[in-house]
Amino acid sequence: MDRLKMDYNHMMMEFVGKAGISTTDLDALAFQAERAVRAMEEKRQAGQMDWRDLPYQSEEILKDILQYVSEVKDQVEAFVVLGIGGSALGPIAVQQAINHPFYNELPREKRGGYPRFYVADNVDPERLSALFDVIDVTKCLFNCISKSGSTSETMSQFMIIKEMLEERLPKEEVKNHIVCTTDAEKGNLVKIAKEEGYRMFVVPAGVGGRFSELTPVGLLPAAMCGIDIRALLAGAAEMDRRSKEPNWRKNLAFLYGALHYLAMRQGKNISVMMPYADSLKYIADWYAQLWAESLGKRYDNEGHEVFVGQTPVKALGVTDQHSQVQLYTEGPFDKVVVLLGVEEYKTTLTIPKLYQDIPSLGFLGGVTQNQLIQTEQMATEYALLKSGRPNLTITLPRVNEFMLGQLLYFFEVATAFTGELLQINAFDQPGVEEGKNATYAMFGRPGYEEKKRELEMRPAKKDCYIL
Numbered sequence: 509m510d511r512l513k514m515d516y517n518h519m520m521m522e523f524v525g526k527a528g529i530s531t532t533d534l535d536a537l538a539f540q541a542e543r544a545v546r547a548m549e550e551k552r553q554a555g556q557m558d559w560r561d562l563p564y565q566s567e568e569i570l571k572d573i574l575q576y577v578s579e580v581k582d583q584v585e586a587f588v589v590l591g592i593g594g595s596a597l598g599p600i601a602v603q604q605a606i607n608h609p610f611y612n613e614l615p616r617e618k619r620g621g622y623p624r625f626y627v628a629d630n631v632d633p634e635r636l637s638a639l640f641d642v643i644d645v646t647k648c649l650f651n652c653i654s655k656s657g658s659t660s661e662t663m664s665q666f667m668i669i670k671e672m673l674e675e676r677l678p679k680e681e682v683k684n685h686i687v688c689t690t691d692a693e694k695g696n697l698v699k700i701a702k703e704e705g706y707r708m709f710v711v712p713a714g715v716g717g718r719f720s721e722l723t724p725v726g727l728l729p730a731a732m733c734g735i736d737i738r739a740l741l742a743g744a745a746e747m748d749r750r751s752k753e754p755n756w757r758k759n760l761a762f763l764y765g766a767l768h769y770l771a772m773r774q775g776k777n778i779s780v781m782m783p784y785a786d787s788l789k790y791i792a793d794w795y796a797q798l799w800a801e802s803l804g805k806r807y808d809n810e811g812h813e814v815f816v817g818q819t820p821v822k823a824l825g826v827t828d829q830h831s832q833v834q835l836y837t838e839g840p841f842d843k844v845v846v847l848l849g850v851e852e853y854k855t856t857l858t859i860p861k862l863y864q865d866i867p868s869l870g871f872l873g874g875v876t877q878n879q880l881i882q883t884e885q886m887a888t889e890y891a892l893l894k895s896g897r898p899n900l901t902i903t904l905p906r907v908n909e910f911m912l913g914q915l916l917y918f919f920e921v922a923t924a925f926t927g928e929l930l931q932i933n934a935f936d937q938p939g940v941e942e943g944k945n946a947t948y949a950m951f952g953r954p955g956y957e958e959k960k961r962e963l964e965m966r967p968a969k970k971d972c973y974i975l
């Protein structure tokens with residue numbers, strides 16, 4: 509069976525020197541780590557980590573999704589996700605990992621008969637308008653995804669699209685072009701969906717946005733692109749099985765968290781995620797939200813100010829060897845670099861034996877691009893080692909649904925465990941809420957009058973600092 513592998517040799521002091529972690533550091537963490545292991549288990553038992561049970565969600569939900577996909581997929585040219593943050597990053601990451609890199613440009617039969625796939629996650633007017641240049645809204649299915657059902661960005665897109673549909677289609681047809689994924693009871697979207705008769709899928713109440721990829725938030729878009737959602741869940745279940753290992757030194761997700769926690773204690777407040785596969789490029793985006801929103805916290809569980817977290821940085825191997833690796837090897841000792849590698853790529857490409865008389869090109873002849881990318885990954889690992897920079901390597905035997913399920917679930921468990929070590933709440937996002945509330949107040953939304961007054965009290969900007 510294919511299994512995710514983690515190699516943390518180069519996190520250790522015996523390899524990277526004083527910037528690394530010693531076995532004594534790990535030994536000294538035992539009390540905290542064992543407490544974190546117990547907390548993980550207790551919270552799961554108490555129903556405070558519902559996302560951990562997603563690999564085993566009911567057959568009824570899966571059948572419902574697959575049935576719906578088989579009913580609608582042939583009727584639309586494109587499937588468009590309206591969502592942001594946890595309601596967009598997972599769907600993008602999974603689709604990009606599994607499907608052809610130029611999926612939308614392929615003829616329909618080469619897409620397995622599935623519609624084209626777009627995600628409108630920002631509110632940049634230029635981008636949304638540009639989307640309308642390449643889709644015919646009357647031939648699309650729009651999946652409005654919002655757990656809270658009130659996120660301004662998503663709801664603004666929804667309103668724009670709903671009006672367009674109403675202008676272009678007979679009233680009774682509009683509802684065939686909208687499917688909502690939201691909470692079963694709370695928020696505006698569920699009310700709208702019920703009143704206006706939209707098909708609806710439910711985000712389980714106890715699962716937060718960034719942990720929601722294995723709910724209909726991610727499963728419906730994935731299935732709509734022909735992705736095997738049962739294999740995705742089977743992969744997550746396999747990682748859940750491995751994550752039940754009670755010895756944290758043998759549990760790869762716990763150890764990932766422990767190593768990052770110890771690195772943070774040494775002031776390494778940057779977490780670089782560097783996949784060596786274009787298919788995994790957007791996993792780095794998804795990870796960035798998971799790691800940043802979950803661990804970037806002002807207060808610990810006791811209410812003390814701690815200001816913790818690691819800033820996630822996205823890099824792509826080998827592309828960013830030519831842009832960021834200079835900094836990683838010679839800049840400040842403030843990072844942990846995670847190299848995300850693949851053993852077997854979906855295809856093999858051999859470089860022809862040209863220019864054999866030019867030694868600096870001839871050596872490439874007959875080599876595959878697969879060997880080149882993997883060798884460059886090893887070379888970066890070596891460059892980091894040589895410059896004493898802690899790094900670890902996660903390897904997937906191949907990129908498929910089963911491995912992706914393992915990878916997503918691995919990072920989720922690792923994040924939650926790191927949160928336990930930091931003794932913070934990894935599942936809230938008060939900083940995000942603050943920005944959302946300030947937006948509402950600036951627009952004069954009823955109920956946000958006090959926030960508006962608070963905003964009006966902010967210091968006025970000085971002209972002398974504006975050039």
Ligand code: PA5
Pocket residue numbers: 592593594595653654655656657658659662716717718719801937940
């Ligand atoms: O992780 C989170 O909770 C957030 O990033 C949300 O996913 C994001 O703000 C979108 O929220 P919603 O799904 O409620 O529209």
